[in-house]
Amino acid sequence: MGRLAWTAFPFIMLAAMLLAVLAGSLGLAWRRRSRPEADAPPQVQRLVPGLAIGFLLIVGLASLFTLFARHLGDGRPMGRMDDALSQAIGTHTPGWARQAFSHFTHVGDPLPVTVFVLLFALFLRLRGHPGFAWGWLLANAGNAVLNYSLKQVFERVRPVHDTLLVNAPGFSFPSGHSSAATVLWGMLAYLCLRIGPRALRLPMLALAAAMAVAIPASRVFLQAHFLTDVVAGLCSGAAWLAISILSAESARHRRRARLYVPAG
Template identity: 35%
Template sequence: MTGGKTRGVRLFFQKYRVLLGLGLPLTVFAVLAVLIVNDRTAGFDSAIYHFLSSMITPQTTRSFIFLTNLCSPAFLIGISILLLAFFLFRHKLYPALAIPVNLLLSSVINTFAKSVFDRPRPDINQLVDVGGFSFPSGHSFVAISFYGFLIYLVARYCRGRYKYPLMLLLFLVIPCVGISRVYLGVHYSSDVLAGFSLGGAWLAFYIFLAERVRHTLEEKKGGSR
């Protein structure tokens, strides 16, 4: 009986994992958006910023600038080109193209979301110069959508003893980038949470699409033999 219930729960999550992956983070994003519009996050944002700003030192700032640059456009484009070349060399066209397409679409979605809310950046001690709007955090969105997709690719294609350490390293990049944006004074904590939630929803949807494409390509390859 217990085994049947466990199997039923597993089948439920397998069947509805896309809806859950989309629904939960989108719900969090919607709640944050309502709170932002009604100016209800000031206390939370202020408390997190004051905690992180108490750690400001030149060395810590250099470390967080390094972390935040892991999601800079130049770095991500460079990594995408290297991975594109790597997968093409391995004759794997699907992941080679999926990485830059994901980066491009992530940027478009986040830019659109920022234009909808038009939230100004924090009026505090900004340790780096940035422009544009604040909500949601583009670095946080791209951190989870880009590095999250790399985790998926590592899980799918990587073999050997470096697989899980690499997945862990990529996973740790995501929260570190988000924290760096608050520490550097260029985003509110609510911006970062919104970026993670919206980016997480996009990641779930994009992996679903990627899996469908992968199955279709494998079926065509199998049928042509």
Template identity: 30%
Template sequence: MTRDVDVSTPRGDAPHQDTTGLRRFGLRALLGWAALLVGAVPFLLLWLLVQSSWPPLASLDGEVAAELNQQVSGSPLLVTVLRWVTDLGGTAFAVLVMVLATVFLLIRRQRRLAAFVAVTGIGLAILGPVAKAVVDRARPVVQSPVVETPSNASFPSGHSMTAMVVYGALLLVALPSVRRRARPWLVAATAVVVVAVGFTRLALGVHFVSDVLAGWALGAGWLAVTAAAFRGWQHSRGREPDVPLDPLDVPPGGEAHLAPSSDPALPGGRRTVLRLLAAAAGVFAVLTLLGLLVTAVLTDTWLGRFDRSVVQWIVEQRSPGLTTFMETLSVLSDTRVVIAVGLALAVLGLAVAASWRPAVFVVVTIVGEVLLYFASSRVVDRLRPEVADLVGGLPSGASWPSGHVAAAVAVYGALAALVIVYGRGRWRWWVLAVPAVLAPAIGISRIYVAAHYPTDVLAGLLLGAVWVWACARYLLPPPGRGVRAGTAAAAARGRM
């Protein structure tokens, strides 16, 4: 007779397993509280020292603020760079990044990671203003202000806290999908961004040293709380981490891989690069020749008179309401808007296609347009219209071509190209109306504010349209093939 063999786990092992699980839970809880204290204790200590006006800290705050203001106030270029860097910790950019990260993870069906990012961002939006209202510390008063002093309280630094939380959260989400050798570099890059944002708040004279330190500490504490809560949520479903050092304990197969498909980021390799360089050289040559022809040969002909008469007529139609509308329209191709829309297109294209090709396409399109604009405008060096302009600080010799119009065609043309390639149905071709309507409208707004002549606008349209076509031709799959590639990538994600 065959005896039945009991292959179940012996009862004697159950207490051992329970003890091991309890020990793991206790260790994770201890690490979570330790991380929280690392941020909370320094923040509370700084708060008490600021409230009591501790002389050493007050002296350090005042001396650093005065010294940095003295070094920065004499360099407008340095102030511009500092303002650009400090925007990386601003509310608008933080909201954009967190929303894009959440949408990216939802598209990739990483709902738990998306919830972690969303909750972390929402808590940040609440915690920062509350802390400022409670402490209510006045801003530094420097001898030579270089930026407008914000109206809200100084302690803690909102930009520093935002940088810590936003880029720290992105780091935690990205770590499981990054190779071990690359992880230290990713951590270092994140630290550089966080420190740089904090330094800009000091250099611009809008925060004390203690404000920045408190912002980092409070941000680290909040990030530790949400990370610990996410770890507990993971283990509540019986999921065990594959990588012990993964801060969020993301289960195997649950990593937020950026581009899991095998689609090459740069199809054709060197050949594609050479083709794009040839296209850029051709666009630059045509723009430059046309610009020199218009400014040096045809300026006193019917074309020159047409340019000047159109500008004069449009300027005569100015009214307060129309001016507000035109200035708002012009903002749609402002540098910050172009960067924001381009970032959104790159991230969403990466999420939908599961390939680097859309992101590379967007970056090459926007960067190439900017380089072509600067190169051609420097060579042609056309003066702007000689009428009262509504835009201050414009370079006088950069009228040809219109940079705003070229940027509008580039970014909104890139949007249309991505929808046509990766969208479904005939409706997707209607998205061409976006650049077809917006770009000329922005061109009219640039003439209205007396920043450009009509021929400058036409040159901007030519630059943007040809460059977008070239980038789409060499960097994106033909219409229809992108749909099949995206479907295959979605199926691959479903098997993870």
């Protein structure tokens, strides 16, 4: 796997982009048959309960997965697999590719992500979408808190390697870059589908899928994370993204039902 990782990466990213575009095309075709009033924006007071319940459920389930985490420690089978794979990827990835990833991975760092989240929330607010702005903020902020909480539960140390191309402090499991990329780019795709220009919808889905693959992959190629860290980050991010979108859609549905009650 370590020998083939770099070769397989472009094909995995391309497959993710194609699947995203296909799913988006099917979703847009279904949406065209829905009612016009489906575009009512969510209300922030209806977003918070669903997000709070989802957050508590995921943290509670994470505690049940502690037994699984024990298999990731030193000397454990999954831990040995992670160590061997990390070393093999470091050995077989070309130096120029690792250098490129060392620059690209900073797209997912906390500071640029925070700045972008705040600026895009302001953009949504100025464009007349306060409900979506709050949904965007709560989804990304909630994921940051969730990831920090999960790291404190598992307390896994990062890979040890000779070549340090990125500074990666803190615990390793699950990957914060992976979960943040999943939520941020997933929410961008969702918002583009809901309120974005029609011409940008499918390209945004393809871009979101590419970034949700490339940013987590960069952490493995740079040996800042084990593969299982990244998989766990993608899973926790996808779960929180699903909760965020379902909460927004539920809020929209309840508001639509209230706004469009038949007269009399």
